[in-house]
Amino acid sequence: MEESIPAGSVKLKETGSLLTGKFTTATDVSDIDALVSKALEYKADPYKDSQLGARKRIGLLFLNPSLRTRLSTQIAARNLGMEAIVFNVDKEGWQLEFEEGAIMSGSTSEHVKDAAPILGSYFDILCIRTFPSLVNRTDDYSELYISEFIKYCGRPVISLESATLHPLQSLTDVITITEQTLQRPADFKGRKPKVVLTWAPHVKPLPQCVANSFSQWMCAWQGKSEFVISHPGEYELAPEFTNGARIEYDQDKALKDADFVYVKNWSTYNDYGKIFENDPSWMLSVEKLQLTRQAKVMHCLPVRRNVELSDEVLDSTHSIVTQQAGNRVWAAQAVISELLRR
Amino acid sequence: MEESIPAGSVKLKETGSLLTGKFTTATDVSDIDALVSKALEYKADPYKDSQLGARKRIGLLFLNPSLRTRLSTQIAARNLGMEAIVFNVDKEGWQLEFEEGAIMSGSTSEHVKDAAPILGSYFDILCIRTFPSLVNRTDDYSELYISEFIKYCGRPVISLESATLHPLQSLTDVITITEQTLQRPADFKGRKPKVVLTWAPHVKPLPQCVANSFSQWMCAWQGKSEFVISHPGEYELAPEFTNGARIEYDQDKALKDADFVYVKNWSTYNDYGKIFENDPSWMLSVEKLQLTRQAKVMHCLPVRRNVELSDEVLDSTHSIVTQQAGNRVWAAQAVISELLRR
Amino acid sequence: MEESIPAGSVKLKETGSLLTGKFTTATDVSDIDALVSKALEYKADPYKDSQLGARKRIGLLFLNPSLRTRLSTQIAARNLGMEAIVFNVDKEGWQLEFEEGAIMSGSTSEHVKDAAPILGSYFDILCIRTFPSLVNRTDDYSELYISEFIKYCGRPVISLESATLHPLQSLTDVITITEQTLQRPADFKGRKPKVVLTWAPHVKPLPQCVANSFSQWMCAWQGKSEFVISHPGEYELAPEFTNGARIEYDQDKALKDADFVYVKNWSTYNDYGKIFENDPSWMLSVEKLQLTRQAKVMHCLPVRRNVELSDEVLDSTHSIVTQQAGNRVWAAQAVISELLRR
Structure with a gap:
């Protein structure tokens, strides 16, 4: 890992603060x-x-x-x-x-x-x-x-x-990725983790918050990850939050060699708040995970089993959703x- | 101020209590x-x-x-x-x-x-x-x-x-008036504050509690204020709580030289629980406040802006509703x- | 009392626990x-x-x-x-x-x-x-x-x-019976208290939980009471929880010489979740209590007055429902x- 993740190594100035005076973005x-x-x-x-x-x-x-x-x-x-x-x-x-x-x-x-x-x-x-x-x-x-x-x-x-x-969720997500990489230093020696945010099907129109926010944080966490977003064409996120991210409409290509796959549904941003395509093949499965580097799977919960993510994935060692929620x-x-x- | 308001000067007997054993009136x-x-x-x-x-x-x-x-x-x-x-x-x-x-x-x-x-x-x-x-x-x-x-x-x-x-509200109100008079002793030298409770329009029938209670406390706070209630004729309050108060049906006359104006809607007591007249001219405005001695404006909140009280009043230094709620x-x-x- | 109730006399092993690691039954x-x-x-x-x-x-x-x-x-x-x-x-x-x-x-x-x-x-x-x-x-x-x-x-x-x-309720009930017997040792010298669980009318179908659970605990509290259940024939409880209890369909016979009467409605177990007979004569009254040894009356609350239990009983010294809830x-x-x- 070229840029070491500095957990435990940062000395905070006792008089300073890491925040502007609020925490909303x-x-x-x-x-x-x-x-x-x-x-x-x-x-x-x-x-x-x-x-x-x-x-x-x-x-x-x-x-x-x-x-x-x-x-x-x-x-x-x-x-x-x-x-x-x-x-x-x-x-x-x-x-x-x-x-x-x-x-x-x-x-x-x-x-x-x-x-x-x-x-x-x-x-x-x-x-x-x-x-x-x-x-x-x-x-x-x-x-x-x-x-x-x-x-x-x-x-x-x-x-x-x-x-x-949803910034508390996104901070949690960065904590969880950091923690995982620190636990397996050999896996990340000399390279950044590849993190993929992928759209998943759902049964009702959901906010874009979690996806917007995760993308915003990944882009702000500059140089610490290789970040890719994957979704069907109609599900573009707000450009203000994806600036700096690579968009890859082919989910298989996006998943290739991923270390972390963040699964999340969201409704449309452009023609606002709708569900268009809801292709079940976008559900993350164990087969698709074979394209990855034994990726860890993340989700903010609650998750619709066998709609967003298969039982097989959630019940496997790929899933870190409980650690993440903790x-x-x-x-x-x-x-x-x-x-x-x- | 003839009768000094004794904040800070009262010594409570350690063994006594200021309450009967409950606090409901x-x-x-x-x-x-x-x-x-x-x-x-x-x-x-x-x-x-x-x-x-x-x-x-x-x-x-x-x-x-x-x-x-x-x-x-x-x-x-x-x-x-x-x-x-x-x-x-x-x-x-x-x-x-x-x-x-x-x-x-x-x-x-x-x-x-x-x-x-x-x-x-x-x-x-x-x-x-x-x-x-x-x-x-x-x-x-x-x-x-x-x-x-x-x-x-x-x-x-x-x-x-x-x-x-609503006795906790009324105690709060007396606290707030006391605090204000203590902060401006020169204004109240040799005279009692004039306190006006005025009815205001609303969109639905509200209880009489806050008005009953404020009147009851003002009357019980004997000799500490000059207390006037103003409302359209149909909105008489229960006599048991207004005994000792002056009723003035002409709002302008009531407001004359007021130090504190308490604004509150209530529904009818006599033909019970109704809205009769709902004359928007009873809404307290900056113009009406010119009749007063730069009166401070009170309200128990929540307040319907531009129905009970104008934005202009609430956003001015007349308003002490935040202090009051605190x-x-x-x-x-x-x-x-x-x-x-x- | 042949078997003394050991309140206060039990020394718990500091390293042991009285529970299996949960408390659901x-x-x-x-x-x-x-x-x-x-x-x-x-x-x-x-x-x-x-x-x-x-x-x-x-x-x-x-x-x-x-x-x-x-x-x-x-x-x-x-x-x-x-x-x-x-x-x-x-x-x-x-x-x-x-x-x-x-x-x-x-x-x-x-x-x-x-x-x-x-x-x-x-x-x-x-x-x-x-x-x-x-x-x-x-x-x-x-x-x-x-x-x-x-x-x-x-x-x-x-x-x-x-x-x-409803095991927390049942533990409460055993505590209450124990406490009562300890308070009146002379009454229980050389004999076990007779405890009667009796069905009572109600206006809607209720779960069997409280009755199941009380019966289960009384049966588990082996040798400490003479336990009788009384109800109209259609209201049999689940056999798994009444194993060891005497069932007596005649309420008067059941109440004879009772020290404690636990009153509770429940819906049918066999033809599940229904109200069949709802005979008001099953309501516990002061007359019926004359059959008992000045029995104490228990109920888990909330109680429908004059449906499950008469005012006369609840307002008398027979009732220990407040102590029980405490x-x-x-x-x-x-x-x-x-x-x-x-």
Whole structure:
């Protein structure tokens, strides 16, 4: 490996922070490898900073449901000694207004301009999950919801998945790839891992967040991997997030010699939010994995078995999805600790 | 100011309590100013009693949804070292029976006589939110639900808003007014602040709780303010809560020289639970504020922008709604600590 | 009492455990009396092991709603210093697949094979509530859901009520009976308490769990009670759980000289999940209690008043349902502590 992956070797300046003051996109991170190292240090010693968050509170606001993200973030905060409070927003009871100047005589009951500062006064860090509509691309890609929270709450904001990105998932993914390469140094001696993001079939239209975000992070993790995206032609991702990636429409070619295969469905970006082709042959199978270098298979979960990925793959030693989901805790812990240190 | 507001100057007897053993109405408080002082002490030093609630548990039972009340009460309890457990009642899964002698062959699955003592055995303090039906005034104003919990749970009960009152909000409001007057002593030298509660338009029938309660507290806060209520004729409040207040149907006259304007919608009390007149000219605007002494504007939130209050007012320095909502924490903390000290 | 009930007298081997490594059925317990003693020790001194669970996490997964079980288990975990995290599964958002080899193109979004190991990586102990369908007896009695979680999560599992059993309730019931007999030693000198489980009417078909489980525990609590089950002929319970119990179809005969009467409705087992006869004369009344030795009346709650049990009984000194529900905490605490000690 020409450029060694520096887990454990980075010395953080005690006074600096690896983050801009929020965590909603790869561009908030000044040094991805340093953040990964931090996460792996927490994995080795979860309670090393168990007093860092004492008498601090983190609020987890879910405008959309969550399992792994909620639990891993709650656990990460508690490991740092923070109080974590979850609030699932009942759409009936608390519909937020985001439009400037709205005459609120309709169904929305509170404006983000009023809600966000209160939440900012209750919490030291605010985490928010908000999904895209998949109806209006301009609205979704403007990231209005999370941007307005950032604008009005006055606190560091962590995205728990927004309309277009899922940075805690992507940091987790880089941690997992790093960890794998560190565990098998001989395999990666003198070469970069080949990482392939491949589209997979699904039964309903899903957001592009995980794919956008993984691509954004892989491109930002410059020079550390050979990154390829593969999908049927209609499923182009937003160019702003794939800038620097190689696109290969032939899945077999893409998989050739891959070390890591990230499997994920997403709906169309161009003719927005739709399922066009849903060719079952794009499902990753053990046969296809023979094209790879015994690739490890990743997925953010939940996964539709025998639709996105075959049982055979998921139940084989190729799959690292459980390790990957476990790493969600350490990603969140690294991010929260950096925001606390500011 | 003839009667100085005694924040910080009251010495509580360590063995006494400012509360009757519950907190559901202004009449549970023996000395409002002393309770306000206590709250302001917690605002200055949130963790001064961080061991007071050690190994004590507070239960927050929501028969109706909540955001600010839930969060601020949870935070207050944690500041005192208490364990706080929230339970949102699923109406489908756990409908309570309140009628004495009921043959429970219908939709209710548990009688308050059985549920309340169990909750009392699990918690040291019990908090309850229960909204009015707005259909049957006699039932709502009998406060059956919260009264039965008090009767059967055997523990101190805190109202998180009941059918007719919202005392944690009102205590917050007195705290906020007190704080403002203390910050500008010159403005209030030799005179009491003029406080106006004004009705505002809305799009659906709301409970009278916040208005009832604010009026009850202002009247109980004897001699500390000049208190005026203004509303269209049909929106008379329950006389039991406005006894001592001046009613002024002309909003302009009411606003004249006001120091604080509390804006709130409520539905009719007499012909119960309805919206009659909904005159948009009752919305508070910057023009109307010119009648006042640069009044500070209060609202319990959530607020319908440009229906109850204009953007211009809410985005101006007149508005203290964020400060007010922040004070919810200190109100709850003062109340819980008093109940713990008993 | 020929065989003294050994509360307080059992010395646990510090290195052993009273449980098999899970708690889903009576057969997981090696010594019921020792577990009861442990629970009563916690009742006397809730915080005696307040550091045992430090830096351990317990997850409470509810596929079905809960009040008492959730609260008592949360409190028990906190008394032991554990972090307790509750997650109520939204049926819409997270439907689990349990079928091996399923092609997941339908409504289920995640397979237990993928979800359970992640939960196992997040928590030290996993608690699960999952109700029966009452439609397909074979499926329900196979206990597929909880078995799959046990198989795939890799952690000790505690049942918070499963398709056919409710062991935390039953342990609570044995604790309560033990406590009562210890409080009145003269009454039980030289004889075993007579314990009657009697069917009662209800308005909708209920699971057999509580009745199955109580019967299973009474039979396992060998030689400690004279145990009788009474119900109309159509309401036979599953033979696997009543093996060792006397069945008496005449309720009056069953009640004769009873010391404890456990009242509970259940739907039919044979022609599965139905209500046949719903004879109101099976409701326990004060008249019927005259047949007993001033029996104490038990119920797991929630109870339909004047359908299952009369007001007169519930409001009399016969009823120990509040004491019983309070004991849920100590049952859970004993179980969790045993699993932590392994």
